[in-house]
Amino acid sequence: MSYTPRIADQQLRSKLASASTVVIEGPKGCGKTATASQVAKSAVFFDTDIDAREACDLDPNLVLEGETPRLFDEWQLVPNLWNHVRRASDARQRTGNFILTGSATPADDITRHSGAGRISRLQMRTMSLFELGLSSGNVSLEDLLAREKVSAARPVASIADLVEYICRGGWPAMQSENLSTAMSYVRDYVAEIVRTDVENMIGVRHDPIRLMRVMQSVARNISTEVTLASLARDTDETNYDVQNKTVANYLSSLERLFVMEELRPFSPHLRSRARLRKTPKRHFTDPSIAVAALRTNPDQLLKDLNHLRLLFESLIVHEFRVYASLHDAQLSHYRDNTGLEIDMVIQTVPGSWIPVEVKLGGGESTIDAAAANLLKFVDKVDLDRMGQPANLLIVTSTGYAYQRHDGVTVVPITSLGP
Numbered sequence: 001m002s003y004t005p006r007i008a009d010q011q012l013r014s015k016l017a018s019a020s021t022v023v024i025e026g027p028k029g030c031g032k033t034a035t036a037s038q039v040a041k042s043a044v045f046f047d048t049d050i051d052a053r054e055a056c057d058l059d060p061n062l063v064l065e066g067e068t069p070r071l072f073d074e075w076q077l078v079p080n081l082w083n084h085v086r087r088a089s090d091a092r093q094r095t096g097n098f099i100l101t102g103s104a105t106p107a108d109d110i111t112r113h114s115g116a117g118r119i120s121r122l123q124m125r126t127m128s129l130f131e132l133g134l135s136s137g138n139v140s141l142e143d144l145l146a147r148e149k150v151s152a153a154r155p156v157a158s159i160a161d162l163v164e165y166i167c168r169g170g171w172p173a174m175q176s177e178n179l180s181t182a183m184s185y186v187r188d189y190v191a192e193i194v195r196t197d198v199e200n201m202i203g204v205r206h207d208p209i210r211l212m213r214v215m216q217s218v219a220r221n222i223s224t225e226v227t228l229a230s231l232a233r234d235t236d237e238t239n240y241d242v243q244n245k246t247v248a249n250y251l252s253s254l255e256r257l258f259v260m261e262e263l264r265p266f267s268p269h270l271r272s273r274a275r276l277r278k279t280p281k282r283h284f285t286d287p288s289i290a291v292a293a294l295r296t297n298p299d300q301l302l303k304d305l306n307h308l309r310l311l312f313e314s315l316i317v318h319e320f321r322v323y324a325s326l327h328d329a330q331l332s333h334y335r336d337n338t339g340l341e342i343d344m345v346i347q348t349v350p351g352s353w354i355p356v357e358v359k360l361g362g363g364e365s366t367i368d369a370a371a372a373n374l375l376k377f378v379d380k381v382d383l384d385r386m387g388q389p390a391n392l393l394i395v396t397s398t399g400y401a402y403q404r405h406d407g408v409t410v411v412p413i414t415s416l417g418p
Helices: 007-018 032-037 050-058 081-092 141-145 159-168 179-202 208-220 228-234 240-256 287-294 298-303 305-325 364-380
Strands: 021-025 042-045 070-073 098-102 119-123 260-263 281-284 329-335 341-348 353-359 392-396 408-412
Touching: 007 021, 007 032, 007 119, 007 305, 021 032, 021 081, 032 070, 032 098, 081 098, 081 119, 141 305, 141 341, 159 179, 159 287, 159 298, 159 305, 179 208, 179 240, 179 287, 208 228, 208 240, 208 281, 208 287, 228 240, 240 260, 260 329, 281 287, 281 305, 287 305, 298 305, 305 329, 305 341, 305 353, 341 364, 353 364, 364 392, 364 408
Parallel strands: 021 098, 021 119, 042 070, 070 098, 353 392, 392 408
Antiparallel strands: 260 281, 329 341, 341 353
């Protein structure tokens, strides 16, 4: 299968030029190995090479020798490799030595031994609409952060097309397969997480049935500030104190497998006395995982627009996480005690920021309400300390990309790019 260029390609080359070692992390099957293989000159695949694992147990230095950059795939299977890579990175005094790819954080958190100054991290996710050619990319996040006025013609993709993508996911191996095969792949992926991955890859013993219930509860409450107590109740357990701890451990395990990511609260400087809510929103690293956990399908989702709206918001979070990584930006969400909520805030290290509202539909009244929400939010922010937002953004499923008279920009997801 030919390699489809990824946004991470540019990031990897940049990091290799400045660091001795790059650690690529992300969910299993998102394309880490394929991306690393585009630049690696030699490789060791620990998931299939038993001899290499045994050699690493005897003397990790045996596997360090080879043409560089040297790729160590699924390195977390031999966690003692970390310190040897770290020391070799110090000794070689040059950049671009090693690439480590992993689908889980090691059980003993071996990476607590710092690699500062010599080891750089790159988080990969499943493929975005832009990478798959399903978004024109005519409106880039770079332009939005640069305060450029944008416009783009109406894309041809329909809501039904986006629902199919949500169900299919951005898994590289499935893009040439039919929808039924792709959905079956993701269901098997979820089943493997529940059955073996949590224990085999990160060493946490678990009850597969209970873990599946937790994943299903997160899927039902995707894109919301669902609490541990609510997730515990949703699993039909009676001892909630014990179950809260169990749910917390399961969520932590899913995060260590890069299956889940929290969207943490945004904490701006406010002019008002509003009190900020601190509960994160929960998302799977690909929306198709939620679909697979609930064993639903496009037809059912199109009949349940409330849940589809939440899945669409999760898709937008996924897309912007891919694009934001290229600009060293982070995502968060906002909610205060007055009930004002902003779906997403994009913030760069230099301080540029964009509040984002997500709307499945693009009707005039819907857009007007979203624009009013954004303007109300900005009016609460202490702009003397935060600076003016680079843009006010509404992301829709369809329609044209344009800037309104009030300065709010409206963009369909299939026009967005990095």
